[in-house]
Amino acid sequence: MSDVKTQEHAAGEAAKDCDCKDSSRRAFFAKVGMGSLVVAAAGTGLFSYEYFSPNVLFESAPIIKAGKPDQFAAGTVTLDAQSGIYLINGVKGFYALGAICTHLGCLTAWKPELGTDGQIACPCHGSRFNRDGIKVAGPAPQPLPWLKVWLAEDGNLMVDRSTTLKEPEYVKV
Amino acid sequence: MSMATTIKSEFERLRNTEVWRTIFRSGSGASNLHRAQAVQQNIFLHLFSVKVRSRALEFSPTWYLGALTLSTFFILIATGILLMFYYHPSVPQAYADMKDLQFVVASGVFLRNLHRWSAHAMVFLVFAHMFKVFYRGAYRPPRQFNWVVGVFLLLLTLLLSYTGYLLPWDQLAFWAVTVGSNIAKAVPFMGKQIRFLMLGGNEVNANALLRFYVLHCVILPLAAILMVGVHFWRIRKDGGLYVPEKKKL
Numbered sequence: 402m403s404d405v406k407t408q409e410h411a412a413g414e415a416a417k418d419c420d421c422k423d424s425s426r427r428a429f430f431a432k433v434g435m436g437s438l439v440v441a442a443a444g445t446g447l448f449s450y451e452y453f454s455p456n457v458l459f460e461s462a463p464i465i466k467a468g469k470p471d472q473f474a475a476g477t478v479t480l481d482a483q484s485g486i487y488l489i490n491g492v493k494g495f496y497a498l499g500a501i502c503t504h505l506g507c508l509t510a511w512k513p514e515l516g517t518d519g520q521i522a523c524p525c526h527g528s529r530f531n532r533d534g535i536k537v538a539g540p541a542p543q544p545l546p547w548l549k550v551w552l553a554e555d556g557n558l559m560v561d562r563s564t565t566l567k568e569p570e571y572v573k574v
Numbered sequence: 575m576s577m578a579t580t581i582k583s584e585f586e587r588l589r590n591t592e593v594w595r596t597i598f599r600s601g602s603g604a605s606n607l608h609r610a611q612a613v614q615q616n617i618f619l620h621l622f623s624v625k626v627r628s629r630a631l632e633f634s635p636t637w638y639l640g641a642l643t644l645s646t647f648f649i650l651i652a653t654g655i656l657l658m659f660y661y662h663p664s665v666p667q668a669y670a671d672m673k674d675l676q677f678v679v680a681s682g683v684f685l686r687n688l689h690r691w692s693a694h695a696m697v698f699l700v701f702a703h704m705f706k707v708f709y710r711g712a713y714r715p716p717r718q719f720n721w722v723v724g725v726f727l728l729l730l731t732l733l734l735s736y737t738g739y740l741l742p743w744d745q746l747a748f749w750a751v752t753v754g755s756n757i758a759k760a761v762p763f764m765g766k767q768i769r770f771l772m773l774g775g776n777e778v779n780a781n782a783l784l785r786f787y788v789l790h791c792v793i794l795p796l797a798a799i800l801m802v803g804v805h806f807w808r809i810r811k812d813g814g815l816y817v818p819e820k821k822k823l
Binding site: 459460504 | 771774775779
């Protein structure tokens, strides 16, 4: 009788030892499993981000051929709605402004009847700018950007929409 | 035998046929158990309680605003699927397809207007439903989780409205989404990336139209159906609709 009990006890202890070993091994594999799940989830997130970001875009190039200087009469502000720029033949020379409102991205329009000598007006939320791009009214947080302008060898005025100027620059022709 | 009783007994006979009983497992019978089983053993009805307080079915506790919201959602699914048969989400065709629906397709203008007005109604009803729940205090425990589910359903409703806004591809659609995506750009640190992912580019163009179409017709409706399922199931789990005791006069 006592033998049986001892045997049972021994078996129980052995089982307990075994459990400890098992659970440490189990814990290890559980950690490996969870770790690989975390890596897989992070990878899925990264791959999804990459997948949903197009690598090739069919959007217009940033550099625009605006036209010959004599197409723009002195003192005029000309909107190119397709490329979203103004080409202005000012007193000091030619310069270009971005025509996309700095508030929420609507296309602005040149309104010669506004102000003393015309204003650039946004139809969406009423922002207004003068011909130097400085805001005169409305919610726009920033002036319209000055864009890089140069005269190409073929005599056309070129505008780079991706390069904004910190200081005003004029192209004399 | 009068006509009504003839129809009734014929219906009773139908309910005891083998075909009927394989479809509706509960079979016929007028006991409360049979009535309960008719709800509990039907896949569409089993989300609901088998028993409700008659007070919960009255007008005043809910003004039926949740049920009305669900009705507009069903109308939107039905009309939306029909509109999809004529609409191509591509830049050259989207606007023309929308005009064709209005002037060429039989009943097209009716379906398009029904879709549009139901969408407006659904936004209004979701807000009305939330105000009703809020001012009655029906969001309180044990129903606080269902309130949170409802907030997600509000967001899904607004996102469905916003993505549907672009699809006519007219001036209003184009500039509304230009403005909306620029608002998303104002998110700190990752605003530019969010806008780029939303539009699939830097401007509202073919990629943006396709993305909004897939979101509007597949992803957001599936998410909404799933959440509506949870929302209705939780009504039962949380002890039915919130109905305060009638005050004794």
